[in-house]
Amino acid sequence: MNWFRRTSLSVLAAALFLSSCPALLAQSPSNSAETGNRVATTAELDPATFGHTFVSAPQDLKAVLGGSAPSSLAQLRAMELLQQEVAQRAKLCTVNVAIGAAQGSGVIVSSSGLVLTAAHVAMRPGLQAELTFHDGRTVKAEALGMNRYVDAGMLRIVDEPEDPAGWVHASVGASTDLRSGTWCIAAGHPGGFIKDRGVVVRVGRVLASDSDAIVTDCALIGGDSGGPLFDLSGRLIAIHSRIGNDVADNIHVPIDQFLTSKQRMMGGESWGYLPGFKPKIGVQGTKGSEFAEVTSVSSGSAAERAGLQPGDVILRFAGIEVSDFASLQHAVDTTMPGQRVGVVFKRGEEAIRTFLIVDRADP
Amino acid sequence: MVRFSDKSLLKLLLASILVVAPCAGVHAEPPVDKDSATALVQDPPGFGFSEWVRKRLARRASLRRDSSSVTNLLQPLVTGVGAATADVWQDGRLVALATIIDTGGWAITKASELHEGELRVRLANEHMYMAEVVATRRAADLALLRIEQASDLVAATFVDHSETVPGSYLVSVGPGGDVLGLGTVGAEPLEVADQGKMGIVFNPQHLIVEHVFEGSGADAAGIEIGDRITKLDGKPLRDQQALLNRVDERFPGEIVEVTVIRDGVEEVFDVEIRDQSVLLEDESESRVNGPRSGRATGFASAIWHDTVLGPDQVGGPVVDTSGRVIGINIARAGRVVSYALPAQVILPLVQDMRHEVEREATLTGTGG
Numbered sequence: 001m002n003w004f005r006r007t008s009l010s011v012l013a014a015a016l017f018l019s020s021c022p023a024l025l026a027q028s029p030s031n032s033a034e035t036g037n038r039v040a041t042t043a044e045l046d047p048a049t050f051g052h053t054f055v056s057a058p059q060d061l062k063a064v065l066g067g068s069a070p071s072s073l074a075q076l077r078a079m080e081l082l083q084q085e086v087a088q089r090a091k092l093c094t095v096n097v098a099i100g101a102a103q104g105s106g107v108i109v110s111s112s113g114l115v116l117t118a119a120h121v122a123m124r125p126g127l128q129a130e131l132t133f134h135d136g137r138t139v140k141a142e143a144l145g146m147n148r149y150v151d152a153g154m155l156r157i158v159d160e161p162e163d164p165a166g167w168v169h170a171s172v173g174a175s176t177d178l179r180s181g182t183w184c185i186a187a188g189h190p191g192g193f194i195k196d197r198g199v200v201v202r203v204g205r206v207l208a209s210d211s212d213a214i215v216t217d218c219a220l221i222g223g224d225s226g227g228p229l230f231d232l233s234g235r236l237i238a239i240h241s242r243i244g245n246d247v248a249d250n251i252h253v254p255i256d257q258f259l260t261s262k263q264r265m266m267g268g269e270s271w272g273y274l275p276g277f278k279p280k281i282g283v284q285g286t287k288g289s290e291f292a293e294v295t296s297v298s299s300g301s302a303a304e305r306a307g308l309q310p311g312d313v314i315l316r317f318a319g320i321e322v323s324d325f326a327s328l329q330h331a332v333d334t335t336m337p338g339q340r341v342g343v344v345f346k347r348g349e350e351a352i353r354t355f356l357i358v359d360r361a362d363p
Numbered sequence: 364m365v366r367f368s369d370k371s372l373l374k375l376l377l378a379s380i381l382v383v384a385p386c387a388g389v390h391a392e393p394p395v396d397k398d399s400a401t402a403l404v405q406d407p408p409g410f411g412f413s414e415w416v417r418k419r420l421a422r423r424a425s426l427r428r429d430s431s432s433v434t435n436l437l438q439p440l441v442t443g444v445g446a447a448t449a450d451v452w453q454d455g456r457l458v459a460l461a462t463i464i465d466t467g468g469w470a471i472t473k474a475s476e477l478h479e480g481e482l483r484v485r486l487a488n489e490h491m492y493m494a495e496v497v498a499t500r501r502a503a504d505l506a507l508l509r510i511e512q513a514s515d516l517v518a519a520t521f522v523d524h525s526e527t528v529p530g531s532y533l534v535s536v537g538p539g540g541d542v543l544g545l546g547t548v549g550a551e552p553l554e555v556a557d558q559g560k561m562g563i564v565f566n567p568q569h570l571i572v573e574h575v576f577e578g579s580g581a582d583a584a585g586i587e588i589g590d591r592i593t594k595l596d597g598k599p600l601r602d603q604q605a606l607l608n609r610v611d612e613r614f615p616g617e618i619v620e621v622t623v624i625r626d627g628v629e630e631v632f633d634v635e636i637r638d639q640s641v642l643l644e645d646e647s648e649s650r651v652n653g654p655r656s657g658r659a660t661g662f663a664s665a666i667w668h669d670t671v672l673g674p675d676q677v678g679g680p681v682v683d684t685s686g687r688v689i690g691i692n693i694a695r696a697g698r699v700v701s702y703a704l705p706a707q708v709i710l711p712l713v714q715d716m717r718h719e720v721e722r723e724a725t726l727t728g729t730g731g
Contacts, residue, residue, distance in 0.1 A: 069432040076436065077684050080532050083547065087530030103383045120380050181426045185530070185547075190699045192383040196553060201529055202669040202699065203547035207423040217427050219669050219699040221651065225381030242380050245650050247671050247698055248427060336380075 044110040045262050051109070051171025053089045053234035055082055065232060067181030067206070079183065079232060086185050086234040087201040092168045096132040096193035097121050097155065097226055099143070105188040105227030106131065106155060107236065111166025113157030114266070116258055117226030118241050119146035122153030124334040125268045129155055134198035145265035148333075149272035150212050150257045151241040153226070154265045170228055173235025175254035178214065182206040186218035186250075188227025188240060207248065211256065214238045217248040270334060279335045280361035283308060285325035292328040294345075306343065306356035315351065316344035332358070429671075434542040437534050440686040445540020447519035448679045450485040451494075451508075453478060460538065460679030461508060462691050464713060466516040471713060472678035473693055474499045474506035475616035475658035484510050487517070487539040498716035501614060503704060504658050504693055507716040519680050521706035525689035527552065527666050533703070535670045535692055536680045543679070546670025552705060555696075557661030559615040559636040565592065567603040572623075576642050580635035586621065593629070594622035610636065616658040652697045659696035666690060666703040677701070 043049055057065055061078055070076045093108040097117055104121030108114070115131065122129070122143040129141040139159040146153035161167050186202045204218030218229065220240050229238040229252045238252035258265070273279065282301020283294045292314040297303045308314075314322050317331040318341040335341055337360035344353050424430065447463040451472050461472040461484055470484065477496060484494045490513070498507040510516065527533070527548045535543040562579020563586060565572050570592040575582050594600060595609045596619060613619055615638045622631050638660055644652070656674045666689075668681075677692040681703045690703040 067426075069430065070436060073436065073439070073684065076532065080530070080684055083532070084528050084530035087528075087547075091529070104381065118381070121382060183428075197550050197667070200549040200667060200699070201547060202549060203428055203532070203545070205426055205428050207426050215423075219671070220381060221697065221699045222381050222648070223383040224699075240381060243651055243698075247653065248423065 044112060044114045045172055045258060047172045047174055052093060052168050053086060053230060053236070054171035055085045055234045057082055057233050064183065067179035082232050083185055083203065086230055086232070089234060090185065090187040090201060090228065090230060091134045091199045093170045094134065094187040094199045094228055096189045098130045098132070099123055099127050103189065103192040103223055104225040105223065105240065107228035108167045108169040109172055109236065110169055113161065113167045115141060115155040115157060116239050117153045117155055118239055118253065119148045119151045119153035120336060121226040122146050122155055125270050131157065132193050136195060145267060145269040147257065147261055147265065147272055148270065148274055150253050151274050152239065152253045152257045152265070170236040171234055173231060173237045173255060175209070175214065175237050175256045178206055178209045178237060180206055180208060183232045184216055184218060184237065185230045185232065186220060186227065186240065188220070188224035190221045190223050192223040209254065211254065214252040214254055216250050216252065218250055219247050220250045273333065277337055278361040279332050279337050280359045281332055281356060282359060285328070287325060289325055292322045292325050302356045302359040306354050308345065309347070311347070313346040314343065315346055317341065429542070429545045433545060437542045437545060440534055440682055440684065441536045441542055442540045443686065444519045444536055444680045444682060444688055446487045446517035448487060448536050448538050450538050451678065452483040452485060454480045457675050459675055459677055462678065462680045463516050463518050466518050468510045468513055468516065469717070470508040470510055471691065471709065472506050472508060474501070474504050477506055484508065485538070486515065488515060490515060497720045500712045500716060502663060503708060503712055504614070505709065505712055507713065507720070519688050521710060522687045522689055523706065525683070525706050527689060527705065532684050533668050533670060534682050535672060536682060537676065543672060543676055544670040546668040546701065549667040549669055552664050552666050555660050555662045555665050555702060557611070557614055558639040559610070559613050559661065560639045560642065561610055561619065561634050562637060562642055570600065570603060570606060579642050580637045584632040584634045586623065586632055586634065587625065590623035590625050592621060592623050596620045597622070614658055614661040655696060656694040659694040662693065662702060662704070664705060664708050665693065666705055668701055668703060669699055670701050672701045
């Protein structure tokens with residue numbers, strides 16, 4: 001089964017474009033120790049704290065909030081009022097996220113400027129991002145950590161807020177016991193940021209959910225990744241991740257995934273890979289060796305296509321300094337299959353710079 | 364509560380990653396193998412489908428935003444205007460919907476879906492009538508139809524001004540009062556810039572074609588690399604700016620007559636203008652977007668909504684949650700977006716077109 005090749009084409013294109021900007025690779029220190037020392041208070045990303053998107057629903061909508069279809073047009077209109085209010089508020093804390101030439105979305109979740117997004121939007125710790133608000137204002141941000149297993153990522157706004165009270169942010173909800181049928185509101189920047197259009201909201205319902213993923217019929221497309229999914233009361237319940245071919249196959253990362261591993265992510269740690277998207281380059285080395293020396297290159301692999309040979313010592317991979325084989329493995333783990341990355345290696349006395357397109361490991 | 368614990372279905376659904384990289388011209392290598400997972404989801408029920416998958420898909424259908432319980436609830440909102448919603452048939456094919464605006468025989472529809480050939484309109488009561496296009500407004504992609512000898516028409520009444528704030532629900536109406544779907548207004552009314560292109564790259568000095576995009580109108584018409592463009596619509600071109608300007612005036616779906624010199628011989632081609640974003644997308648992008656209207660850009664003011672429509676389901680009325688007709692659907696533009704023309708745009712254009720028709724009728728002496 002080779003379905004990955006075609007479902008990941010947009011990734012492939014993104015990666016091709018990104019790596020054609022060497023400046024971007026240079027400015028990615030991946031210094032997780034530094035980001036780890038940034039202010040990270042436990043009050044951030046806490047469902048108990050105040051958020052700007054929550055709107056109290058009338059008692060009459062209790063069943064609807066529990067996932068039922070409305071039972072009268074009066075209920076439908078009450079839902080509409082809620083949705084209009086949430087749309088208005090969601091607009092203020094949903095941002096476009098640009099890292100290099102790739103664009104996704106994100107949502108501010110604390111007055112201090114913590115931003116949730118998808119792991120594949122944040123890419124890797126330490127990267128510089130530009131966030132754009134619905135009205136075109138921009139601020140600088142930095143990628144924190146990410147859990148690639150579920151596609152959860154974090155950023156932090158570096159600039160000071162204009163308002164001393166802090167950033168307008170979403171009310172954090174919970175995804176535990178999320179009922180199928182739950183009405184939800186998706187926000188984001190489909191197709192990337194478009195001036196005079198700004199944030200776009202969409203309606204849908206939860207069709208299925210488990211602890212790793214939520215499926216809804218809120219229609220998403222490229223550029224929405226990392227954007228917020230709210231319930232009808234404006235509580236943030238998930239972050240957009242990926243889509244299937246059918247318009248009702250839209251997959252989101254449950255908010256509980258962020259709550260569970262917020263300390264690790266805030267600390268700049270990145271781990272895992274999205275199932276089916278494990279990166280591989282096809283070189284073997286010796287564990288515990290002093291250098292990242294290649295002992296063999298798999299036939300037909302990314303490394304072979306890039307011209308790597310046994311005996312080559314890899315010095316730098318995807319903008320990350322490599323000191324031994326374990327650190328090479330770590331550097332490969334920060335990439336996505338299909339991504340085009342820079343490699344610097346030593347052959348004899350000569351340092352050689354080349355590019356390779358990362359392979360996907362067999363599931 | 365029913366738990367969705369079967370990881371395998373989630374895996375079946377995987378999935379495109381949603382980052383946008385604006386990199387026109389970068390084409391990923393084409394996929395080779397058939398996507399067995401997706402094929403399974405698309406196959407007709409009972410054919411390669413396991414009972415397990417079928418049950419789950421059925422359950423999911425009942426949970427969708429426009430499940431039958433939701434559409435039943437919406438029914439009273441659309442029943443009235445449903446009688447004013449008609450199918451438009453051309454050469455035996457359903458091409459669009461039309462909204463009847465006057466019981467005297469006037470209806471409006473999406474102009475770019477109509478072609479040369481016999482036009483028929485089927486009313487909600489299943490009666491079929493001949494119709495003809497009597498006026499069009501290119502910029503809004505509106506056509507005014509005259510329905511022949513129909514005495515059983517019901518007309519839709521548009522609201523004078525509609526406030527479609529983001530987050531509002533919209534219901535799209537099908538013939539006879541079918542609920543086509545429930546959607547939400549996604550953003551404030553906006554201009555959708557014209558993306559129409561011939562699909563060529565040419566040398567700016569000599570107007571010689573240097574590249575023809577696959578799937579473009581130029582490609583379909585037979586324009587080749589090396590052709591030197593001399594005229595558009597029979598008019599000579601002074602320079603590249605003239606060529607660009609003339610193409611910019613055209614909307615997707617329109618035809619431009621291109622005269623070229625090839626091997627010293629003059630040849631003429633009819634080139635269809637097509638949407639640039641559609642030309643540039645890869646196979647995976649076009650699959651997730653699904654079928655779209657040929658003309659999905661170039662509207663001065665449109666309402667963005669997320670109702671899932673087929674390209675032949677545009678031209679019909681859109682109502683709000685009070686059942687008021689706030690506009691008509693004018694394009695299916697992609698996976699996440701359908702565009703509606705607001706009543707404020709439609710009403711003056713309709714009045715204008717009717718005046719035009721009356722003037723012509725007076726001039727030719729055929730009477731009203």
